[in-house]
Amino acid sequence: MSDGKSTSTHETRQRIVRAGIELFRRSGYTGTGMKQIAEAADAPFGSIYHFFPGGKVQLAEEVVRTSGAVYLNLVTTLMASSDDPVTATADAFTGAADTLTELDFADPCPIATVALEVASTNERLRQATSEVFGSWIDRLAALYTAGGVPASLAHDTAASVIALLEGAFMLARAARSTAPVLAASGAAAAVIRAALAGD
């Protein structure tokens, strides 16, 4: 904050990343062009390669990791809504259904489409998405353990809940209906109840 220039620099860079987050979630990695990102960020085309000399892959990796960190915090916030992990998780799912409507069925998960696209085609980006998913699962597992789920089951339970959410988003976007997410809410509750019972 010592001079206006560096602040402006930061802001341009930030606008590019933010534009990338929004476009990748709507159109995916291959479906989004660098020019499109520059335009959406209201930044000159050359600036993208100034800030991201590694090109599209570097930008995408930063987009994945940045939005991954934002959502990691979101997991913590959402799960704090109740001491009961069943209630907290079910509430998070119904909240996600509202988000889906607000976004007009753009992907509520900023990295899902990219994750599927790059899984077999770009090792560096695949690893980035893997680490982000892993961070969400680890955090959720810790919260479930604190909520009474046996430690031996917490990780598998957390992974299944994230899988349920991602899959429900996929079905919901395809159908343009929140019904799959609401159905998944009840299913997630059942999964956690079984884990709490030690099964």
Added chain:
Amino acid sequence: MSDGKSTSTHETRQRIVRAGIELFRRSGYTGTGMKQIAEAADAPFGSIYHFFPGGKVQLAEEVVRTSGAVYLNLVTTLMASSDDPVTATADAFTGAADTLTELDFADPCPIATVALEVASTNERLRQATSEVFGSWIDRLAALYTAGGVPASLAHDTAASVIALLEGAFMLARAARSTAPVLAASGAAAAVIRAALAGD
């Protein structure tokens, strides 16, 4: 089968669709080129537009619907392995984990990547993926009802199981590990048990 020519015609068309199925599952819709498909199908480039005058969208729609129909049969076959819907579903998940390894973590679901890519960008293809997902869910719901799940819960249960499978595939491909699918196997069993208990 009255003459060799028309049979050969069918075969070329079929090879194109089959190549599309394989490439779309690895590289997605925007990530796969028409030339790439022609080459993989060992067909002349012009043949694609001869058989699919509607271009890439028409070909993709046929790929989605064709592979959707194949997998609809697969659902039936897999679920016939046991009279108990819990066992049959859990077995299907562990079998899917093996398939994932055999495919070297290419997408076992032929339409997942495409579904996310087109959900917000191509209405015609979105509808095709929606109808395919719906057909799987309806079929699975009918089998669950036959297996003792209350009719009022069968559809939501089936949708949740499909969501769990699709989400587990996503996490598994990103991590290049079958662990998420194996974890989801237990979770799916818990979801169905809860439904059988009427909850």
Added chain:
DNA sequence: GTCTATATCTTGATAGAC
């Protein structure tokens, strides 16, 4: 119906003036 050549457009990326 098969196959090749090509038209047109868009992509990711670079060079260089300012």
Added chain:
DNA sequence: GTCTATCAAGATATAGAC
């Protein structure tokens, strides 16, 4: 650091010989 012009390669799609 900003911005424009441009490159080479890729895309989808078409035209037309055979």
